[in-house]
Amino acid sequence: MRFSVSLPLTLLLSLGGAALSFAQPGTIPTEAQAVAKTVRPEAIRAAMRFLADDALEGRKPGTRGFALAANYVQTQLEALGLQPAGENNTYRQAVPLRRWQVREKTSSLTLSNKGNNQLLTYGKQFILNPNPDHADSDVNAPVVFVGYGVSAPELGYDDYANIDVKGKIVAYVNGAPTTFPSNQRAYYSSAKAEMAAAHGAVGVLSFSLPTDLRNRIETAAPRARQGIYRWLDKRGKPQRTFPSLKGSASLSDSAARLIFANAATSFADAVAAALKNRPQAFPLNISVRMRTQTDVVEDVAGQNVVAVLPGSDPILKNEYIVYVAHLDHLGIGRPVNGASTPGDSIYNGAHDNASGVAINLETARLFAALPKAPRRSIVFVGVTGEEMGLLGSDYFASNPTVPKEKIVANFCLDMPFFFHPLLDIVPYGAEHSSLGRETKLAADFVGVQISPDPIPEQTVFMRSDHFSFVRQGIPAIYIKSGSQTGNPKLDGTKLNLDWRATIYHSPQDDINQPFDFNAAAKHVQLQFLIGYLAAQADSRPTWNKGDFFGTKFGQTSVVK
Structure with missing residues (x-):
């Protein structure tokens, strides 16, 4: 309410x-x-x-x-008498920032099954994330569902334990097991692309549980369309990116159900297992092609203020x-x-x-x-x-x-x-x-x-x-x-x-x-x-x- x-x-x-x-x-x-x-x-x-x-x-x-x-x-x-602690004896540190945005008209996501192709609608069924490392990226690979997409053996949980995802696109549910301690749950909810890349995946698809209204594509789309920012190192290379991931998309609830259409485990059963915090992984018997064209939109001269006592x-x-x-x-x-x-x-x-x-x-x-x-x-x-x-x-x-x-x-x-x-x-x-x-x-x-x-x-x-x-x-x-x-x-x-x-x-x-x-x-x-x-x-x-x-x-x- x-x-x-x-x-x-x-x-x-x-x-x-x-x-x-x-x-x-x-x-x-x-x-x-x-x-x-x-x-x-x-x-x-x-x-x-x-x-x-x-x-x-x-x-x-x-x-x-x-x-x-x-x-x-x-x-x-x-x-207050604090001294400059930035660069060159100043109170400032330059922070080079860059923004990237998906070129929607030439980007797409297509589901493929035994020669049948289904082109999804941008902004309603999916959103692509910009790819700062590849201006034009095209990936076509089988999709594997990996539960929450979390590998946390120290907490007795690993969705990747019994699956090989090298060269594949992984699909996972947003969030992390509710049995995790609060801060570990926060970390694993936010480190999924990193884990997917570490396991050899070439792309990721994420979607929310039907009960999770916070991350629905309808509310995420307007902000996602503003693009993403990253900071650049001394060579002008963007940081906190994963170059091995050629495509990354968020799916609507309806699109998430579509990718389970040919799976041995139903969407409802996969959701039930996730709600019970059970590790799971299985092929979805479907392929996805993601083509992402990414444009550099702007460079921003960011600044931090730094002082020392x-x-x-x-x-x-x-x-x-x-x-x-x-x-x-x-x-x-x-x-x-x-x-x-x-x-x-x-x-x-x-x-x-x-x-x-x-x-x-x-x-x-x-x-x-x-x-x-x-x-x-x-x-x-x-x-x-x-x-x-x-x-x-x-x-x-x-x-x-x-x-x-x-x-x-x-x-x-x-x-x-x-x-x-x-x-x-x-x-x-x-x-x-x-x-x-x-x-x-x-x-x-x-x-x-x-x-x-x-x-x-x-x-x-x-x-x-x-x-x-x-x-x-x-x-x-x-x-x-x-x-x-x-x-x-x-x-x-x-x-x-x-x-x-x-x-x-x-x-x-x-x-x-x-x-x-x-x-x-x-x-x-x-x-x-x-x-x-x-x-x-x-x-x-x-x-x-x-x-x-x-x-x-x-x-x-x-x-x-």
């Missing part, structure tokens, strides 16, 4: 305005406690108001609005704690009729993610206010291209302006959701590394509980900039508000999901929403205290022994 904006927002307003309170301080040093208590909710509001103003036109990378946002953040960090320890100052929040949003787009903004076409991105940038700016002020800088250096990065696929953070984490091996931890903020008092948090990543200890200390001091992920189906762990650092083997924390509201009539999880369904990525995400800036101030305290404790510790943060992400990506920081 779509919620009425006015009713929950009125309830939210009645919950706001509570004074900040503190639990027992535990072992947090006195100077950090004192500084944490100086947090300014009004400063968060002011920064958000500027960054989400119509004058910034939605902060799309490469636009005047984004440049204004970047200049604002640089000026704020510079005024040098550490005070003569040795540990050469190690870095990196705070990141994305500066960009969607720019000016399709007009939408909202309750207070009829025909508005500016996607202001107040919550997504002027909020995270504003919170990190106030966090930087707390660090700068310390009587003595932390032992390790603190880096603040406002990244570009998050909405394009975590591109600015991936570029920085892959090409940092400080030594990569000296980055010891990352803290990310993106849409922390402060529409009600902050009573509990979901610290994504805290269970994977020693940073869980610092997170617990900070949460106890601020007076919030730690809760499990209430919406694992949203695969949150893969959806913001911290994961770019995890991919480089760096322990990371990404904190979101939990579901407790202090009001038995207000379900925090429902409120979150309703906001995502009605306001997320729309012009209604503006500063006029009833944000609880006292809750936002607690996010500042959490960001500051967790990072401060990590910066002061004798040892750098470590992955927990045997941890999934530490084992998969960790390099030198895994516990022995």
Whole structure:
């Protein structure tokens, strides 16, 4: 059910305005406690108001609005005394971005069975993904169904265990087994093309379960037609692509049923097995030809803003704690009729993610206010291209302006959701590394509980900039508000999901929403205290022994 904006927002307003309170301080040093208590909710509001103003036109990378946002953040960090940490002794890092788009009129997808060919309708039955590595790609191969398309033997699950897909096109269901832990479920939901390529597939077809309405082709088509962006390396080669995959398509529900027409296992039985989290793989006894013509649409001169507060320890100052929040949003787009903004076409991105940038700016002020800088250096990065696929953070984490091996931890903020008092948090990543200890200390001091992920189906762990650092083997924390509201009539999880369904990525995400800036101030305290404790510790943060992400990506920081 779509919620009425006015009713929950009125309830939210009645919950706001509570004074900040503190639990027992535990072992947090006195100077950090004192500084944490100086947090300014009004400063968060002011920064958000500027960054989400119509004058910034939605902060799309490469636009005047984004440049204004970047200049604002640089000026704020510079005024705090933070030093340039970008390229060539500046506060900027250039991020070369490129966009590709499918040429629909000359691209196609055809089903073939014993000489019978069926041409599907673009935009209604399928969508092709651009192929940055091949301007003109044509692949014709048998199709094999591989369940969720997940190979996770460490979790006792492997759809590829008993099938050879070399030289074939694989078809799989979106998502991952619900039995997986939340963050592993997020990872495997998003790493399927990589796994298909690793197993020798030459193409992929994906489709949603009939019960999954979030990824239907009808809703995905408009955004898919905008193309994809990737960052380019020094040679101009696009990154995070899979050249061995010659074709990639998303299928509608009706098209997904068509590819099962000749299979020994029916579509209904395959769906039932997926819902029961059973690994499965079998030939569909059909071939698919995908022809994809891909055009380069534009190059974008992206920029990250990078500043550093040098550490005070003569040795540990050469190690870095990196705070990141994305500066960009969607720019000016399709007009939408909202309750207070009829025909508005500016996607202001107040919550997504002027909020995270504003919170990190106030966090930087707390660090700068310390009587003595932390032992390790603190880096603040406002990244570009998050909405394009975590591109600015991936570029920085892959090409940092400080030594990569000296980055010891990352803290990310993106849409922390402060529409009600902050009573509990979901610290994504805290269970994977020693940073869980610092997170617990900070949460106890601020007076919030730690809760499990209430919406694992949203695969949150893969959806913001911290994961770019995890991919480089760096322990990371990404904190979101939990579901407790202090009001038995207000379900925090429902409120979150309703906001995502009605306001997320729309012009209604503006500063006029009833944000609880006292809750936002607690996010500042959490960001500051967790990072401060990590910066002061004798040892750098470590992955927990045997941890999934530490084992998969960790390099030198895994516990022995």
